[in-house]
Amino acid sequence: MFNLFKKGVGPNFVLWLGIGFLTMVSYNVLATPSNPPTVDNTVQTVYNTGLQPQAQAPTDAIDPKTLEGDIFKQKGCIQCHSVSFYNILGGATGPDLSVAYSDAPKRFGKSLEEFLEKPEGTMGDLLPQRTTAEDRKQILDLLSKAAEVKAK
Incomplete structure (x- = not known):
């Protein structure tokens, strides 16, 4: 084995190995974007944080009051708020909207x-x-209604 190294096979192998390594490193540097995207502080960012609503409590019959407040589910309010x-x-990230008024x-x-x-x-x-x-x-109408009933 050492005889091969003396004949130039070993240094050539090391040279080609080094060229391969440098090629790989160069490719990774060139393939990486120089201007990474900026973080946008929008709805998508909040969704990407992994905030998830808690599971809705199972009920035998759907409460008409829950259906009335369905807009809070439709608009994604329950990602952070309960009502x-x-x-x-x-x-639980945000306050209960029942007291928002x-x-x-x-x-x-x-x-x-x-x-x-x-x-x-x-x-x-x-x-x-x-x-x-x-x-x-x-x-506003729904939360006003919640405040009036809570005040009684």
Whole structure:
């Protein structure tokens, strides 16, 4: 074996091995994008975080109140929020929306209606993309109804 190394086979093998390694490294460097995509702080980003709604509690009959609050499921609110007034279980990342009517003035210094029109924080990115003005009106009506019943 050492005789082959003396005859030049060994150095040639090492040379070709090095060229192969450098070719592989060069390809990986060239194939990597020089401008990676920027992180977009939108609805998709929130979904990609893996937030998942909790499973809906099984019931024998569907509660009409739950059907009334179905918009919260349709618009993806339950990714982060529950709406206990409408018996809708969701994520625990955000507060229970059943108290949003009284909670919005405390948190944001404006009424729930004003907050839904000009949301702040995470909701500033999500709400305008997921809802129309008509949706926000329906959400306001549902959350107002939840506040009136809770106040009694």
